[in-house]
Structure formats: C-alpha cells, structure tokens
Amino acid sequence: MALHTNAFEKVVQSVTRMHGMPQARYAFVPQPVMGKTAAQLRAYVDGIDPISGRPVMQEVVEGLTRPLEGDRIPEAKFERSTPRFVDTDTEENLHHLFLENNWTDNLPIILPTEERVAKMLAHTSRKPDEIAGHLRSNQFRQHWEFTVEKVAVNAVMAGARPEYFPVILALASAGVSARGSTTSSMAAMVVVNGPIRSAIKMNPGTGAMAPFNHANATIGRAYGLLSQNLQGGSLPGDSYMGSQGNNYMYNSVTFAENEERSPWEPFHVQHGFKATDSTVSIFTGCRSTAFTLGVRERYWREHVRSMLRGMDAHSAPTFLLDPIAARQFIDRGGFDRKEKLIDWVYENALMPAGEYWDYQLIQNYIYPRATFGEEPYASKLKAAPQEMIRMFKPDEIHVVVIGGETNGYWRIMGCNYQKTVSVDEWR
Amino acid sequence: MANEAQASGGTHKLTVLNPVGFPPKTVAKAMSPRLDGLDGKTIYLVDPRFDDSGLFLRQLQDWFADHMPSVQTKLVEMSSVYTKDDPKTWEMIKANGDGAIIGVGH
Numbered sequence A: 001m002a003l004h005t006n007a008f009e010k011v012v013q014s015v016t017r018m019h020g021m022p023q024a025r026y027a028f029v030p031q032p033v034m035g036k037t038a039a040q041l042r043a044y045v046d047g048i049d050p051i052s053g054r055p056v057m058q059e060v061v062e063g064l065t066r067p068l069e070g071d072r073i074p075e076a077k078f079e080r081s082t083p084r085f086v087d088t089d090t091e092e093n094l095h096h097l098f099l100e101n102n103w104t105d106n107l108p109i110i111l112p113t114e115e116r117v118a119k120m121l122a123h124t125s126r127k128p129d130e131i132a133g134h135l136r137s138n139q140f141r142q143h144w145e146f147t148v149e150k151v152a153v154n155a156v157m158a159g160a161r162p163e164y165f166p167v168i169l170a171l172a173s174a175g176v177s178a179r180g181s182t183t184s185s186m187a188a189m190v191v192v193n194g195p196i197r198s199a200i201k202m203n204p205g206t207g208a209m210a211p212f213n214h215a216n217a218t219i220g221r222a223y224g225l226l227s228q229n230l231q232g233g234s235l236p237g238d239s240y241m242g243s244q245g246n247n248y249m250y251n252s253v254t255f256a257e258n259e260e261r262s263p264w265e266p267f268h269v270q271h272g273f274k275a276t277d278s279t280v281s282i283f284t285g286c287r288s289t290a291f292t293l294g295v296r297e298r299y300w301r302e303h304v305r306s307m308l309r310g311m312d313a314h315s316a317p318t319f320l321l322d323p324i325a326a327r328q329f330i331d332r333g334g335f336d337r338k339e340k341l342i343d344w345v346y347e348n349a350l351m352p353a354g355e356y357w358d359y360q361l362i363q364n365y366i367y368p369r370a371t372f373g374e375e376p377y378a379s380k381l382k383a384a385p386q387e388m389i390r391m392f393k394p395d396e397i398h399v400v401v402i403g404g405e406t407n408g409y410w411r412i413m414g415c416n417y418q419k420t421v422s423v424d425e426w427r
Numbered sequence B: 001m002a003n004e005a006q007a008s009g010g011t012h013k014l015t016v017l018n019p020v021g022f023p024p025k026t027v028a029k030a031m032s033p034r035l036d037g038l039d040g041k042t043i044y045l046v047d048p049r050f051d052d053s054g055l056f057l058r059q060l061q062d063w064f065a066d067h068m069p070s071v072q073t074k075l076v077e078m079s080s081v082y083t084k085d086d087p088k089t090w091e092m093i094k095a096n097g098d099g100a101i102i103g104v105g106h
Helices: A006-018 A038-046 A056-065 A091-100 A114-121 A148-158 A162-173 A214-230 A300-309 A323-333 A338-348 A353-358 A360-365 A367-371 A377-381 B002-006 B053-067 B087-096
Strands: A002-005 A026-029 A131-135 A144-147 A187-193 A254-256 A279-286 A289-293 A317-321 A350-352 A388-390 A398-401 A409-414 A416-422 B042-047 B072-077 B099-105
Touching: A002 A006, A006 A026, A026 A056, A026 B099, A038 A056, A038 B053, A056 B053, A056 B099, A114 A148, A114 A162, A131 A148, A131 A162, A131 A214, A144 A148, A144 A214, A148 A162, A148 A214, A162 A214, A162 A279, A162 A416, A187 A214, A214 A254, A279 A409, A289 A300, A300 A338, A300 A350, A317 A323, A317 A338, A323 A338, A323 A398, A338 A398, A350 A353, A353 A360, A353 A377, A353 A388, A360 A367, A367 A377, B042 B053, B042 B087, B053 B072, B053 B099, B072 B087
Parallel strands: A002 A026, A002 B099, A187 A254, A317 A398, B042 B072, B042 B099
Antiparallel strands: A131 A144, A187 A279, A279 A416, A289 A409, A317 A409, A350 A388
C-alpha cells in the first residue's frame, strides 16, 4: 500500500501500469507534505483523499485488506509497436498531428519525410535499423529503445543539417535524457570538443550560448526532441513533473569549448580522450547560475566564495569561463592547470554544517546516505552546526572555457557531469 | 524529391516517419495477497526519507494508535535515498511484518 501526493496521480498510474502492477493499491493526500507541521499532516491523515473523495485512512485500510480482483494481467507482448510511419496526410494536418501528440517543443518543426531522413542517415556508417540506445525520463520508469533511424527522424524535426548527425547520434547513445523528469525542473548542458566543432562550424566564441549559430541551436534542440520522443514522452503532469520548467531545455545549453583560446587542456582530454578525438560531454541538473565580471585583484577570493555560497548546495559548480577570465584566474591564483582551480574551489566552497544539512535537497538526497555511513557525507555529519564544511566533492567540480573575449564575464552553472561520449564512433 | 516539393504545403498528401521510440516489455507482477483484517497485525510504515515523509508517517502511526490500537505499527526508514532499491528492508518486512505502507511518494 502506498501513499502519494495528489499532484502525482497520473505519474503513479502510468508507472505502476508500466511496471506490470495495474492493481497496485494507493491513496493520495494533498500536495505539499514538505514544510507542513505535525498538526497539518495529521489533518491530511484524518482528511479526505483528494482524488477518490473518500477518507484517506479508509483507502489505506481497504488497500491492505480488500481482496484483489481477478488474476495476474497477461504479459504484454514486446513488438515493434511503434509504427515506422504516421498516416499520410497534408502538411498542415501533419504539423497539427505532431503538435497534438506532444512530439514537438511547441516551436515549428521540419516534417521528417523519407527523403530528409535518408539524407540524415547518409552521414553515418551505422545502419538505420541498428539499435542506437535506450532512454527513460527517470529511474522509476523503464527504458525505451530506439534505432539510428528514429534518431534521424528527430534530428530532421529539429532542423539539424545532416553533417551534424554523428554528434546527435552520440548524444542519443549516451543514455542520458535531456528531458529528465524531476520536480526540480532540471535541464541538460552539452559541451562539444575536438575537430568536429570546426567541421560543422559550431560556435565556441562570441554568443556561443545564444541563438546565433545553426549547429549549436539545432543539435541542442535535436537532443531535447529525441529525448522526449524516444523515452516515451515528456508530458507535464504525467511524464514531466518540473514544477516551474526551465528555458535552458529549449536547446540544452549546447556549445563548443573554445579550445583554441583556452589556456588549459580541453575538457575531453581531461576525461581520457585525445585532443584529436571528437566528443560530446553531457551535464544534467542545470538550474542555478551565478555570474560576474573579471577576477579582481584585491577581493577575487571573496567574490568567488560568495558566488559559490549562493549556489544550490546539491548541484556542484561548473565554471564557464571566457578566455579572458580563464587567464585572469591564472594571473590571480596561479592556476596554470584546470585541476588547480578545481582544487581551490573545493577548498573554498564552504558552509556551516547546520545550514548545509538543513537544505531540503541535502535532506532528501545526501542525509540518508550520510546516516548509513557513506563517505565523505558521514564525516560531514559529525561536524558541529557552526563548523565550516565543504559543499562539494572535487570530482564534481568542472571548468570549461567558452566565449569570444568581448569582455571577461564568466559564470558558474550548477549542474552534474554525467559522461563524455565519442562522436567518431557514430560517423 | 517529390515529397520535398509537396512539403511546401497545399492539399498534397505527405508520408512522414514516426518520431516515437519503442516501448519496453511490460512484465506482470503478482500482488501480495491482501490481509483478512488488521486486528493483531504488524504493519510497517516505510519512510522513503523525502520531503518530510517521516513526520507524515508519524501522524499515520498516531492515527492507528488512536483508532485501531490492536494494530502494531513499526516505523522504518529506507536504507538510503528513495531512488535506490532496498531489498534488505523489504526482506526484513517480509520476515517480521504482515503488511507495509510506504509514503509519501512524489
């Protein structure tokens, strides 16, 4: 027997069904539970289930005692149940169909005709019917499967040029959704490294994170569209539960690192690839951003510490540095390698223990691990409330160089690095 | 290239590909048999440790004490974050309990 908040009615129904438990017993209480007093929560228990309209505890007791109806459901057949084509129709009707089926991001799309998809497929050596990967919107749902052709269909819809296709295939193959469903409204971020950047004319310079470059814009958009369509949907209230949503999701903050103007080794080299390899690196959990101008001589340490304290303590910092700012960090702090800057951030991102442990996200995701002995969290838990403790782990902190040197602006993106994937394997 | 030309609009019919992936296999799972009543039974209240769920379950525990005192309730926390399966706790409940209530799910 399970209890849920009423905002999750459709999620509960679809998840239990997809896990083969359509008879699962559950009841609902009002949303939110978080932050309510004991008396308010007791009123929930004594009150009415907002979905069924019956007393909550009547639902609970009956959920435990009312006999099950019928036998087990028959096992579903695993067919290629999604047809290759949609029904033939006029352009206007097809656009309407795609919009109504939630297959778009609500911006106009390019209809994926056979000719357009074939042109996309011509830019990979992989066969159209080869399995390209598996995706799901969160860990409570099962993976959906997709082929190279399915990725091409979504790439066409996003307006991507065929020469971008190996990058888009690499993103799809990574198994990381750009339409992850969490109430926290996270977005993904994509960093492209290596020769593919210039081959497809990606922008690592002025305006790299803005809508001024076709490859940056459409690769990121394709990543979002393929994520929602190949994982079985991304529908608010059902398979997407981000309470506020996130504008970063429109193109998943997709850009190329400015390797040519960076004073440090490229991001993909830091993660085991050769400089001549082409890769995509995926971050998730992008929500919080801090920014400033320059690295000031007198108070730069205090400025950076303040920015770090302003970040959500559960989302580690990735520094996105204009080349001017990157060189200033070298001048000010002697960080002649990215790792040295990362070490400094690790040592200086501090917070009183009491304040740290009181954050709701820390309570939800870190505190349970600490109480069962997982390090370094268990040691942090021993700190007195006023003792300063480190907010992040060093392997969670990252540095990427991006920007066109029109000035030394830089920002911190709160996000979680997931993985770096080869583009070359998908050519 | 006929379709390309037709894609410009009008009443011409187009054939386009479906962008949706392939759904997973659904395997039916048997539900635990229901209890014939709760008198004298031991019911575990399982806290997934998310968004004050523990405080909520303590109110649920109080309700049983007030209204069904013959039911023994035991409040247990999942072993880690709610995103991780917890077979150790499930086995413990199977061995020692008659039923379980988990909440609050979001």
